[in-house]
Amino acid sequence: MASKSFTDYLLIDSQFDEQEKLVRQTTRDFVDAEVLPVIREAYRDAAFPTQLIPEMGRLGFFGANLEGYGCAGMSNVEYGLIMQEIERGDSGLRSFVSVQGALVMFPIWKFGSEEQKQQWLPRLQSGEAIGCFGLTEPDFGSNPAGMRTTAVRDGQHWVLNGEKTWITSGSLADVAIVWARTADGIRGFLVEKGTPGYTTSDIHGKMSMRASVTSSLAFADCRIPCCNMFPEIKGLKGPLACLSQARFGIGWGVLGAAMDCFETAREYTVTRKQFDDRPLASHQLVQEKLANMITEITKAQLLALHCGRLKDKGQLEPAHISMLKRNNVAIALDAARDARDLLGANGITEEYPVMRHLCNLETVKTYEGTDHIHTLVIGERVTGVPAYR
Template sequence: MNAPLTNPLDLLDLGSTLSETERDIQRTVAAFLTDRVRPSVPKWFDDGAFPREIVPELGKLGLLGMHLEGYGCAGTSAVEYGLACMELEAVDSGLRSFVSVQGSLSMFSIHRFGSEEQKQHWLPQLAAGEAIGCFGLTEPDHGSDPAHMRTRAVRDGGDWVLDGTKMWITNGSIADVATIWARTEEGIRGFLVPRGTPGFSTRDIKNKLSLRASVTSELVLDGVRLPDSARLPLADGLRAPLTCLNEARFGILFGAVGAARDCLRTAIEYATTRVQFDRPIGAFQLTQQKLTDRALSVNTSALLALHLGRLKDAGVLRPEQVSVGKLNNVREAITTARECRTILGGSGITTEYSPLRHAVNLESVLTYEGTSEIHLLTVGKALTGLSAFAG
């Protein structure tokens, strides 16, 4: 059998367009995950457990809030952060979700909208993995429509009293601090709610078929009293949490490429060693068509992610462009995961191989941080100038 003439995971030689620093970060993250995390992921997925013990290790590696400046954060570029997300999700979407929520939602909300006192108190702990954060925006009846959230914050003297429920919150029950968004008489505002605050409780969502190696929770606020110093002073209106979501979506469009790439790698390895009819199944035309189609998808999705990353580093990335990236790359990743699973045959339904695990995880990724329909309509509005959103 002739050896492949090129790296099938990088047909377009995109690696040559990266700086040495970008390549070093990608290699360092990949090596850590290969040695420390990848062997345990199938068991974590089977057990429905998130390995909290690795959080300080992620902090030591500089992955938590890595694209933020100061306060113990690494201050990397957008592309460097994206490449780290790509490697994280190549292992498991739940792992990338943890890093994304910690850095691009919890830490970013404090970094962008918090007071200096809030930044000094929380960001170094969160960056080091000594504390965990979560982001409470989605509600049981208001997912894609956060403008109509029911959680309320009412002034009571110099304090605020919060009541409401948040749902589908990654890291919820293990978080040391929750960024909670609530409706006030002045509009939507953000608050930092520490673990243990009276009236604040959490409940993990069980029986998940997706993102099993990740903590997903309901947050309940029942008369939670906070001083005004817990309010994010620069968060004014719905634009604040949506800005945070856009940060998280950026990580997803890189992460989805990682999941798809891992599926393709697994399928190629299997197809070149699995023998049927006296030949490796990779020698059959239909298998080669599947592999070629998926390699084209992985490579063009990676090209899109890198292009958007360069735009973000240049300070010109627009929200609808992030929507293009998430919509396309998650769609393509799910198709790749499903198609690669078929190449594995019956073996593909076990946790020994990653494609089906990636496929079910990506079902959640398709939905969170804006469903595919929301991103489709965001792009549609950019194309036509006409909003299809109700109200």
Template sequence: MSQITAQRLAQIPSATDLYNIDHLLSDEERMVRDTVRKFVRERVLPIIDQHFEAGTFPRELIPEIAELGLLGMHLDGYGCAGLSAVCYGLACQELEAGDSGLRSFVSVQGSLAMYPIYAFGSEEQKEHWLPRMARGEVIGCFGLTEPDFGSEAAGMRTSARRDGDEYILNGTKMWITNGGVADLAVVWARAEDGIRGFLVERGTPGFTTSDIHHKLSLRASVTSELHFEECRVPASNMLPNVKGMRGPLSCLNEARFGISWGVTGAARACFETALEYAKTRVQFKRPIASFQLVQRKLALMATELVKAQLLTLQLGRLKDEELLHPVQISLAKRNNCREALETAREARSILGANGITLEYPISRHMNNLESVFTYEGTDDIHTLIIGQALTGINAFE
């Protein structure tokens, strides 16, 4: 064994990178991660508590987010950065270390609003919308969930009736992130030939939005209902290159990918807070980090964080090599959301009563993660997706 190797083995690994995952990243990937981390530390963390408490989204950050190239960053051309899936994932991780609402904004813009135009739109639609969306000049939202149809999205009642050169939309979409601030809605509706996607601009007669208030989760995020009443859109606003549930489900897979990464950032923020607190909080004349039960909690949190990070890194590598299967996304989304939420709860227990205040980020993350645990496919739905892949038997019906 060389002296250098011995010295390296003697070094204690970083508490937040026990498996030296940093070593597995390329220089570009580390640069993206560190750039977004710096932005979150300097621009997000100083203001996010106030926005969470007030129930407002920090819209003033949108130009800076766009300037960093984060909107549609995993798409090629049309003013988009064209970065790898791993780079996109790392950006989501760092954004959600700030707040789930911020990562949700970027996820919806890039994966749920820009991606369907990129994947299923006409060339005219791509050229018209994507560069402006990448610059943050046009904000998008994704209209799929309805008041009576969440997990069973295929049962949607929103309809699109052809009338000459137009479609007439009627229906309601609910729990729509960015809905109240969006300039453009990607709306999925039932047409005569199946489920179709439509681009509906703010200000179109018959299209209105109403924000959902009194939320205890994702408070620094805009959540809305979309209402369509005899709303006429040009037939040219239909996404021409997809029909059926393949369209919206493929968009959801894009978003779920980012969520799988994002929640590791929230978990890391909770773990780091609990670790630092445990080392400085003195009880019975010594830091509580010296107690066996506290060390057990920290060890469990660190272990789950490593596992989640390794899951997402492999997920990103598979996506970049075009080998990714949807069930792999479901596995990562289910595991990482579940363990991030458990990490937040364990971290809160270490802080005791201090953990419920906005002086520390833990309860904010914990409340946010309750929503992330549910949206883009509930824990139950992803469990059944995995079960079907394992058994070949559909348990949904």
């Protein structure tokens, strides 16, 4: 785990209150005690550590910034600090927590009927139930408006047909939030595990996010009751609102991976001797890399904190989140690459976390809005001219 004295270069801790520091320390203690001892093997074996789910539920990590239904009701800054500390452990684990809270619990909490909320939110919060979010399709990632999954009304049921892919926790999920095209526009549905016509299959051979379950979902004349549709929300604004919640958490989470890479490289170069028995850290080129890493991490910390404060005031906009996600993932990837370089050959071994972070962050750069898409969001915001086509 990163030492505060080195990753808090600009005394940003002074901007956190005692409750925020307590949330961060509680999460950090959990990662130290429960995640770090198992994550190397989990990544190697491409196996998600499901044994961690009950404790994460008990600690309030799932839907931490939601109110009611057993949720912790934390601030968005506190939620961000949870994401940061969990991703110090592994991006795949943070992705699980992020999907559970921001992409499954949030839409039920925001768009669901009271019956849907009562049925699912307490169980999802405790970790008794697991959820997934079905938006991306094999032919439509950055362009969700082109989705081909359909839902057709048939009496008191909806009949779903189509496919979703790259779905975190897909085969683990007890309930899937599925977005489908209807005659009335795009609508959201809750599809329960075991429903006839609903099947899942895991994606294997991943070189990234190996400690995370990634799946495809298939719907073949899958009949679900009408009460399983979100009653009011129509169009893409529903799923895009969910993605804004998740992207906010990503912007914080990747800081944890960047900090872990920086501290690993800092400690390694201070202790590793080379050339006349001098530490690697005594060389100018090494210090230049470390100076660049901590400068960019510090700037990213300030961006995340300001976005968190804006969100708690209700002033954070989707275009702000695009800058947060795009910038912070980029600096985290750069930090991981520089750390790998500073560790030399040791940087590619599983003894150190750097290569695992680096591989994971390549996925984080792509999912929930690629770097290029967020670039265009920012570009439209400052010019008023959309350039997506």
